[in-house]
Amino acid sequence: MSETVTRKLMLFFPTCECEKPIIYHLVKDYDLVVNVFRAKVTPKEEGYLVLDVTGQDTNITLALDYLRTFNITINDSGKGLTWDETRCCHCGHCVPFCPTGALSIPDPATREVTFDSDACIECLACVRVCPYNACVSTF
Amino acid sequence: MKTYEQINRKIESGTAVVMTADEIMDYVDRKGLDAAAAEVDVVTTATFGPMCSSGCTLNFGHSQPKIRMTEAWINDVPAYTGLAAVDVFLGATQLRHADPANMDYPGEFRYGGGHVIEDLVAGKTLQLFALSYGTDEYPRREIRTYFTIDDLNQAIMVNPRNCYQNYNVAINDSDTTRHTYMGQLEPNRRNANYCSAGQLSPLLNDPLYETIGIGTRIWLAGAQGHIYAEGTQHAGHCERSGNDVPMEGAGTLGLTADMKEMNAAFIRGASFRGYGVSLAVGVGIPIPILNADILKRTCVRDAEIMAPVVDYSHDYPEKTGRVLAHVSYAQLRSGEIEVEGKPVRVGSLSSYHKALEIATLLADEIRRGEFRVSEPLRKLPANRSMRPLTIRPEPS
Numbered sequence A: 001m002s003e004t005v006t007r008k009l010m011l012f013f014p015t016c017e018c019e020k021p022i023i024y025h026l027v028k029d030y031d032l033v034v035n036v037f038r039a040k041v042t043p044k045e046e047g048y049l050v051l052d053v054t055g056q057d058t059n060i061t062l063a064l065d066y067l068r069t070f071n072i073t074i075n076d077s078g079k080g081l082t083w084d085e086t087r088c089c090h091c092g093h094c095v096p097f098c099p100t101g102a103l104s105i106p107d108p109a110t111r112e113v114t115f116d117s118d119a120c121i122e123c124l125a126c127v128r129v130c131p132y133n134a135c136v137s138t139f
Numbered sequence B: 001m002k003t004y005e006q007i008n009r010k011i012e013s014g015t016a017v018v019m020t021a022d023e024i025m026d027y028v029d030r031k032g033l034d035a036a037a038a039e040v041d042v043v044t045t046a047t048f049g050p051m052c053s054s055g056c057t058l059n060f061g062h063s064q065p066k067i068r069m070t071e072a073w074i075n076d077v078p079a080y081t082g083l084a085a086v087d088v089f090l091g092a093t094q095l096r097h098a099d100p101a102n103m104d105y106p107g108e109f110r111y112g113g114g115h116v117i118e119d120l121v122a123g124k125t126l127q128l129f130a131l132s133y134g135t136d137e138y139p140r141r142e143i144r145t146y147f148t149i150d151d152l153n154q155a156i157m158v159n160p161r162n163c164y165q166n167y168n169v170a171i172n173d174s175d176t177t178r179h180t181y182m183g184q185l186e187p188n189r190r191n192a193n194y195c196s197a198g199q200l201s202p203l204l205n206d207p208l209y210e211t212i213g214i215g216t217r218i219w220l221a222g223a224q225g226h227i228y229a230e231g232t233q234h235a236g237h238c239e240r241s242g243n244d245v246p247m248e249g250a251g252t253l254g255l256t257a258d259m260k261e262m263n264a265a266f267i268r269g270a271s272f273r274g275y276g277v278s279l280a281v282g283v284g285i286p287i288p289i290l291n292a293d294i295l296k297r298t299c300v301r302d303a304e305i306m307a308p309v310v311d312y313s314h315d316y317p318e319k320t321g322r323v324l325a326h327v328s329y330a331q332l333r334s335g336e337i338e339v340e341g342k343p344v345r346v347g348s349l350s351s352y353h354k355a356l357e358i359a360t361l362l363a364d365e366i367r368r369g370e371f372r373v374s375e376p377l378r379k380l381p382a383n384r385s386m387r388p389l390t391i392r393p394e395p396s
Helices: A015-019 A022-030 A057-068 A125-129 B004-012 B021-031 B033-039 B113-121 B292-298 B329-333 B352-367
Strands: A004-013 A033-040 A047-056 A073-075 A081-083 A135-137 B018-020 B042-050 B055-059 B071-074 B077-079 B087-091 B126-131 B142-147 B154-162 B169-171 B178-180 B183-185 B191-194 B217-220 B223-230 B253-258 B267-272 B276-288 B306-311 B325-328 B336-339 B342-348
Touching: A004 A057, A022 A033, A022 A047, A022 A057, A047 A057, A057 A073, A081 A125, A125 A135, A125 B183, B018 B021, B018 B352, B021 B033, B021 B042, B021 B292, B021 B352, B033 B292, B042 B292, B042 B352, B055 B113, B071 B087, B077 B087, B077 B113, B087 B113, B113 B126, B113 B267, B113 B276, B154 B223, B154 B276, B169 B183, B183 B191, B191 B329, B217 B253, B217 B352, B253 B276, B276 B292, B276 B352, B325 B329, B325 B336, B329 B336, B329 B342
Parallel strands: B018 B042, B169 B306, B191 B342
Antiparallel strands: A004 A047, A004 A073, A033 A047, A081 A135, B042 B276, B055 B087, B055 B154, B071 B077, B071 B126, B126 B142, B154 B253, B169 B191, B178 B183, B217 B223, B217 B276, B223 B253, B267 B276, B306 B325, B336 B342
């Protein structure tokens, strides 16, 4: 029995693959729980999907093999939202806009803003409000 | 009692006792006011935040043949050329040529005057494009070239209004999102934004302008500069609480320093969706502890500094003067305030973290004997009020 894990995947696909019910197969054939954060699926254009898949480790590996049979670029390591510490001025404007507390001020004495990428759900609220362009979306 | 000269002698000999405004509060509580006043020579204050009334004068030197620039763009951002031949003034809020602004509301304002200033200080290469009508002694009509700050004869920051003594807390009383220079304001008072370093801020530590005046040497983004004038809209005559600390905007400072000596970590272009571009400026000001009263005022705490909560959907634009509440900076920093019985989440536009860094850097420079305190040449006006702009339909 392999372990249940969650992995974040970014799938970039060219025009031709938009028609295929990829999510359906991930759920049905590989017994994965799918949570889509961001998606752009427009016919006749390039698209992307950012999703969490939760399930048996072995099933995720098999699902990745299945995905690789398409003309899809799979990124299972990167993040769709990056916080550039050198751009951040630690004002804290973003903090009340961040719904999960990924951006926070843990120490009231130094009032330094920190970013917990694991807690980030890529809602992009910070991208819209940061005056210094410290929060940047990959897409 | 100490004099400026005595304090400077201690600074030069490397024996001055210097603390930040963040450290001094607890120190005076432990030591007692009089003992601490005898011991401490300088308290450093600082602030870092967007300050729209900022800019710089640049001198490019002469090309061959010469040009008298009548229109100029730096990285496509227009600079003011109504000065001598190759002098320009660049303002922080200037938009880039052809920026759609708010035509697609809310506009993004990704690059403008503030960003050019940041890029200059960071040593990046920028493009100058300038036009002229041509004259006998300045025949060139067009120039396009690339330059860095090192190529300029002068790059002098001139900020007509920095370091607002206190500031509004912005809130949105309407039912739609508002995009302001105070950041994004969610409808129905769902959030509030403030912009002050509070207990660390220069003019909140010298509320009656006893040591901070015209001519005072300051730390401006890492360079040693000066207060060249009262800031625009300086209004020392205002509502004050029992500790003399203003409960509204009040005093401001006009600052200048050489940009070639600045550190880009403390001068940052800023983009406010739906509003425009600006420049975040880091300022440090030392307060010489001439007597116990001056020291006492530097011990002001966030809990004792009150800011007005103002609606930016109607009251601010329509200039109604309505204040919804007064809240302390201690409440603001907790992340939540209460306005008319309801909790409101709070964010900040001013960086206390950067301000602390500046106050510490300045304290170190003074301890090393590299930064002396200076007596003002002239006091800031104490009793000036802010005048409105009255619209007169006829000349009078």
